[in-house]
Amino acid sequence: MRGGSNYESGTPLVELRINEGESFEGFLRRFTKRVQQESIISEARRRQHFEPPSITRKKTAAAKRRKSVKATLKNM
Template sequence: MPEIRINKDESIDSALKRFNKVVQQEGILSEVRKREFYESPSVKKKKKRAEAAKKRKKR
């Protein structure tokens, strides 16, 4: 779980922005979205292959 320290003179808005930045960097939201619904192993394989092909195509 990401944790940030809030300084005395810091506003809640800036602290919230820092927290959101940390959450984005750690990939927490994407992981939650990925686990939101059950995917069968075959669907996982297809997505993994598609992602690999997309990366190869980019190069």
């Protein structure tokens, strides 16, 4: 994860300055792109509700099972 230490340290997650002669729309577009690159929104959604490691492992295993079943059915 990029910028992971920023979440705990209390520093700004994204810091941008508006360029000389840049419109607000252009700045907003640049800001949105940076937020997506840093995956801030997805990280916030992931952290919104705590999920114990055991549940995370179960979900990962279930996803692997679904993927293997899908691949098996596709190859038949």
